Amino acid sequence: HPGVLMRPSPPLPLSLFFYSRCRGNSSPTITSSHIQKAGAGLGSRTHHRQRRSWVWNQFFVLEEYTGDDPLYVGKLHSDVDKGEGKVKYVLSGEGASSIFTIDENTGDIHAIKRLDREEQAYYTLRAQAVDHDTSRPVEPESEFVIKVQDINDNEPKFLDGPYNARVPEMSPVGTSVVQVVATDADDPTYGNSARVIYSILEGQPYFSVDPKTGVVRTALPNMDREARDQYLLVIQAKDMVGQMGGLSGTTSVTVTLSDVNDNPPRFSRKSYQFSVPESLPVASVVARIKALDSDVGPNAEMEYRIIDGDGLGMFRVLVDKDTQEGLITLQKALDFETKAGYSLRIEASNKNIDPRFLSQGSFSDTASVRLIVENVDEAPVFSSPVSKMVVSEAAKVGTVIGTVSANDPDATNSPIRYSIDRNTDLERFFNIEATTGVISTAKPLDREVNAIHNITILAIEMDPTQVGKGSAIITVMDINDNAPVFAIEYETILCENAIPGQVIETISAVDKDEPPSGHRFVFSLTAEAAGNMNFTLRDNKDNTASILTKRGGFQRRKQSMYRLPVLIRDSGSPVLSSTNTLSIRVCECDSNGDRQSCGTEAFMLSAGLSTGALIAILACILTLLVLVLLIVTMRRRKKEPLILDEDRDVRENIVRYDDEGGGEEDTEAFDMVALRNLNVVRDNKARRDVTPEVTALYTPRPPPYKAATNNGIFREFIWDRLKEADVDPSAPPYDSLQTYAFEGSGSVAESLSSLESLSTDSEHNYDYLSDWGPRFRKLADLYGQIPLGKKNTTDISG
Numbered sequence: 119h120p121g122v123l124m125r126p127s128p129p130l131p132l133s134l135f136f137y138s139r140c141r142g143n144s145s146p147t148i149t150s151s152h153i154q155k156a157g158a159g160l161g162s163r164t165h166h167r168q169r170r171s172w173v174w175n176q177f178f179v180l181e182e183y184t185g186d187d188p189l190y191v192g193k194l195h196s197d198v199d200k201g202e203g204k205v206k207y208v209l210s211g212e213g214a215s216s217i218f219t220i221d222e223n224t225g226d227i228h229a230i231k232r233l234d235r236e237e238q239a240y241y242t243l244r245a246q247a248v249d250h251d252t253s254r255p256v257e258p259e260s261e262f263v264i265k266v267q268d269i270n271d272n273e274p275k276f277l278d279g280p281y282n283a284r285v286p287e288m289s290p291v292g293t294s295v296v297q298v299v300a301t302d303a304d305d306p307t308y309g310n311s312a313r314v315i316y317s318i319l320e321g322q323p324y325f326s327v328d329p330k331t332g333v334v335r336t337a338l339p340n341m342d343r344e345a346r347d348q349y350l351l352v353i354q355a356k357d358m359v360g361q362m363g364g365l366s367g368t369t370s371v372t373v374t375l376s377d378v379n380d381n382p383p384r385f386s387r388k389s390y391q392f393s394v395p396e397s398l399p400v401a402s403v404v405a406r407i408k409a410l411d412s413d414v415g416p417n418a419e420m421e422y423r424i425i426d427g428d429g430l431g432m433f434r435v436l437v438d439k440d441t442q443e444g445l446i447t448l449q450k451a452l453d454f455e456t457k458a459g460y461s462l463r464i465e466a467s468n469k470n471i472d473p474r475f476l477s478q479g480s481f482s483d484t485a486s487v488r489l490i491v492e493n494v495d496e497a498p499v500f501s502s503p504v505s506k507m508v509v510s511e512a513a514k515v516g517t518v519i520g521t522v523s524a525n526d527p528d529a530t531n532s533p534i535r536y537s538i539d540r541n542t543d544l545e546r547f548f549n550i551e552a553t554t555g556v557i558s559t560a561k562p563l564d565r566e567v568n569a570i571h572n573i574t575i576l577a578i579e580m581d582p583t584q585v586g587k588g589s590a591i592i593t594v595m596d597i598n599d600n601a602p603v604f605a606i607e608y609e610t611i612l613c614e615n616a617i618p619g620q621v622i623e624t625i626s627a628v629d630k631d632e633p634p635s636g637h638r639f640v641f642s643l644t645a646e647a648a649g650n651m652n653f654t655l656r657d658n659k660d661n662t663a664s665i666l667t668k669r670g671g672f673q674r675r676k677q678s679m680y681r682l683p684v685l686i687r688d689s690g691s692p693v694l695s696s697t698n699t700l701s702i703r704v705c706e707c708d709s710n711g712d713r714q715s716c717g718t719e720a721f722m723l724s725a726g727l728s729t730g731a732l733i734a735i736l737a738c739i740l741t742l743l744v745l746v747l748l749i750v751t752m753r754r755r756k757k758e759p760l761i762l763d764e765d766r767d768v769r770e771n772i773v774r775y776d777d778e779g780g781g782e783e784d785t786e787a788f789d790m791v792a793l794r795n796l797n798v799v800r801d802n803k804a805r806r807d808v809t810p811e812v813t814a815l816y817t818p819r820p821p822p823y824k825a826a827t828n829n830g831i832f833r834e835f836i837w838d839r840l841k842e843a844d845v846d847p848s849a850p851p852y853d854s855l856q857t858y859a860f861e862g863s864g865s866v867a868e869s870l871s872s873l874e875s876l877s878t879d880s881e882h883n884y885d886y887l888s889d890w891g892p893r894f895r896k897l898a899d900l901y902g903q904i905p906l907g908k909k910n911t912t913d914i915s916g
Contacts, residue, residue: 177227177264181235182271191218191264194225196247198256206250211243211261218243218264227264235266236303268305270365274314274355276300279369287343287375289336295325295373298332300355315360321351325373329360334371343375344412379417379472382481383409391488396452397496404433405446409466409483418442419469429460429489446487454493455529462487498524498534498577498586505575505590507557511565512597519548522555524577524586532579539574539587548573548592557590565594566630598690600630602639604698611716613707614674616667623665624658625700627686637661638689644697647683653702655684665700674704674716 177192199205209220209227217231218241241264247257276298283296304311316332318325326337334351351371358364385407392405411418422435422444432452436445444464467482475481500522507520526532536555538548548571549560555575570593577586610623627639641663642648643655652672656664665682680702687695705716835858843856887898 176262178267179229179233179264180267181233181269183229183232188219188228188230191227191229194220194227194245194247196225196257198247199225204250205247205256206253208246208248209243210246212241213264214243217241220245233266234271235268235305236272238266239305240265268308268311270304270309270311270358270363272303272311273365274300274302274357274367276353276355276367276369279371281369281371282374283334283371284374284376285336286378287341287347288339288378288380289341291336291339293336295334295336296371298327298334298353298355298369298371300332300367300369302357304357310358310361310364312357313359314355314357317354317356317360319352319354319368321349321371321373324349325351327353334373341375342380343377344381347375349373349375377414377417378475379413379468379470379481380475380478381412382479382483383411383418383420383466383468384483385409385466385485387485389486389488391490392446393490393492394448394452395492395494396454397494398448398452400448400451402448403445404448404489405487406438406443407446407464407485407487408441408443409485411442411468413468416470417468417472420444421467421469423465424462425465425484426463427461427487429462432460433462433489435464446489452491453527454491455527458491458493460489460491462489493528495581495584496527497584498579499527500524500575500577500586500588503588505588507590507592508595509559509563509592510595510597511563511599513559513563515559515561517559519557519559519592520590522550522557522575522588522590524555524588526579532581532584534577534579537576537578539576542572542574547571550575557592563594565596566600569594569596596632598631598633598688598692598694601694601696602627602629602637602686602688603696604628604684604686604700608700610665610700610702611707611713612667612672612680612702612704613711613713614672614704615670615707615709616672617670618667620667621664622653622667622702623700624662625665625684626662629688631688631690633688633690635689640687640689642685642687644683644685650682652680653682665702672704674706678704678716680704 179189179191183189194207196205196207203223206222207220207225208222209215209218217229217233218227219230220227242261243264244259244261246255246259248255278299281296281298285293285295298316300314300316302312302314306312315329316327317329318327318334322337324336324338324341325334327334332353332355334353349372351373352368353371354366354368356364356366390405390407394404398404407422409420409422411420420437420442422437424430424433424435432448432450433446434449436447437443438445444466446462446464463484463486465482465484471481501524502522505520505522509517509519513519522536524534524536526534535552536550537552538550540546545561547559547561547563548557550557557575570591573590573592575588575590577588578584605626605628608623608625612622616622625641627637627641629637629639639661641655641657643650650668652668654666654668656666658664663684682700682702684698684700685695686698687693703716705713707713839856839858884898884901887894887901890898
């Protein structure tokens with residue numbers, strides 16, 4: 119038997135026998151022991167024979183045993199065992215007792231569990247013969263292997279399935295698509311259990327599979343993706359070399375035909391017609407056409423071009439990258455009155471052409487396109503979109519600057535009116551004549567403020583929705599209307615040690631005007647300053663002038679500041695000039711001419727006052743002024759308190775008096791007219807408790823009062839006065855008391871005063887008044903002096 123391990127054993131009196139079932143043989147066979155007998159020598163030398171145990175130590179057992187009884191594996195036997203029951207056999211190692219058992223008396227080994235070679239292919243165990251009574255070994259321990267013998271119990275499996283593959287359409291026969299691989303868990307070294315053969319169950323006659331390698335190939339030529347783009351194959355793998363009784367497994371293969379450029383583009387129609395409004399702006403898409411291509415992806419990408427027609431310069435064709443449509447776009451503005459239609463011939467071709475299929479024909483197609491221009495009501499069009507005009511800044515109001523012109527491009531030729539978009543001429547410097555388009559000045563212009571005016575001119579038809587726009591750029595030409603002045607504010611320093619003829623300042627000038635030939639300034643001293651003994655001026659002829667001293671010995675104690683008038687003239691027409699005053703300060707300087715001190719500060723320092731002392735004096739003076747202001751403010755607040763005294767609580771105070779007044783002759787105590795007339799307008803007097811800071815732009819007047827027969831007139835009077843106080847801008851920000859004097863408009867009983875009776879025709883006798891006592895003596899004297907029938911027309915009642 120193959121796989122037998124032969125090993126020597128130590129010298130023992132007996133050897134171990136192995137009985138086993140050989141492959142393919144069901145009868146027990148002695149497989150493992152050969153005994154060498156010992157001989158003895160004679161004489162003085164005694165030779166002991168060495169004994170060796172030859173062990174055939176491999177057993178075989180079939181996997182997947184399905185019988186009811188334990189499966190017999192083999193037999194162990196020792197030559198020490200004489201059948202007397204004194205020897206006991208012991209089994210240890212992998213699976214001992216759990217999978218394999220041994221009869222301790224006979225040495226028979228059985229498998230008590232079902233074995234699977236794919237889980238474990240062999241088991242290593244150890245066997246030993248021991249004395250039955252003492253358990254002492256009578257044979258050395260021997261190791262042996264039980265190998266699980268394979269049967270065909272596993273079908274082939276496609277571990278990577280199902281498969282997806284791609285192959286170009288129109289591929290030749292035999293083009294490799296994909297390779298499928300099946301594995302079988304059975305023993306490949308024993309029999310044909312793991313030998314697999316491939317076959318195709320579904321997918322014929324389009325594809326085939328190599329039975330040994332599992333490579334799937336195309337079996338038909340000219341498979342067209344446009345006709346069918348996907349195929350589902352079923353591949354079978356069968357072990358036992360495909361023989362009857364073998365196990366099999368299947369997998370699916372999805373084959374997708376990838377596209378190639380085997381179809382040319384074709385227009386669905388040979389001619390197209392589109393309508394285009396003439397108002398369509400340039401670069402707009404006027405039409406879309408598409409050539410159909412059965413291919414996809416890059417193989418369906420298109421190129422369009424105009425190959426003929428009368429619109430070559432008016433239109434162009436672009437490609438929409440997403441839809442592969444041809445976009446006919448406008449290159450120039452359309453005009454129905456000029457041309458009412460255009461004809462184009464457009465070619466569509468594939469961008470990526472496969473040379474293998476050129477033999478099928480041209481991969482391009484052509485179509486005719488007719489574009490009909492539609493007439494629309496167009497806005498007026500200016501003869502010149504931008505008109506440039508020039509005007510002098512000395513132009514008077516109403517001066518004509520220029521004319522703009524627009525016309526209606528439609529056949530109706532509607533009349534046009536012109537206007538200026540005032541958003542571009544906010545200050546209304548210009549006017550335009552509505553019917554003629556003549557532009558004139560409306561205000562004086564100043565180039566130095568705005569040298570260029572860009573205004574928008576509107577041309578409007580009778581239909582106000584049709585508005586044309588044009589621009590007028592008006593340049594204001596300069597005139598010499600600005601005199602030159604000093605370029606900067608000069609601070610000229612004159613040292614006390616200056617010598618005669620020394621330059622103490624160099625001056626320059628600027629002029630807002632811009633003469634075409636540039637500025638040329640002339641400097642000189644004014645006539646009254648020309649004869650001074652201190653300074654002179656020298657014109658440098660380069661638009662600058664130098665100020666020089668005429669003498670030396672300047673002293674700031676005598677005069678700390680000199681003012682020199684300088685006359686500057688320009689070279690314009692007319693010549694303009696200005697007198698500018700140069701301030702010259704006398705200062706103490708060191709020997710290098712650097713200023714040390716100037717003016718009043720130097721005098722005070724020379725008097726012995728330091729800078730710190732001077733600051734302290736000024737701080738004291740400022741503190742005294744602040745104290746005086748605080749005292750004055752406090753006194754004013756005491757004289758005119760902002761709030762009422764606590765003693766003058768106006769809540770529910772009752773004032774009692776018994777003063778009758780001076781009678782009818784006393785007209786100074788109250789304004790009787792104000793009390794009688796409800797519609798009198800109150801003067802908006804200033805509040806005593808606040809000083810108004812804002813002068814009211816108007817004086818709110820209360821509405822005229824209407825007479826009422828109940829107390830509502832007083833309520834109305836109070837509400838009107840409250841509203842007047844709320845809107846009064848001079849009112850304080852806190853609650854204050856408002857006082858008013860109002861009698862009302864009279865009562866149903868009318869006046870009870872006897873004074874009003876003088877204005878009636880009554881013949882009443884008032885002599886009884888003298889009998890009423892001293893309080894009515896005045897009335898008795900008055901009415902007693904008026905003859906009967908006379909009427910006093912003076913009404914002072916109320």
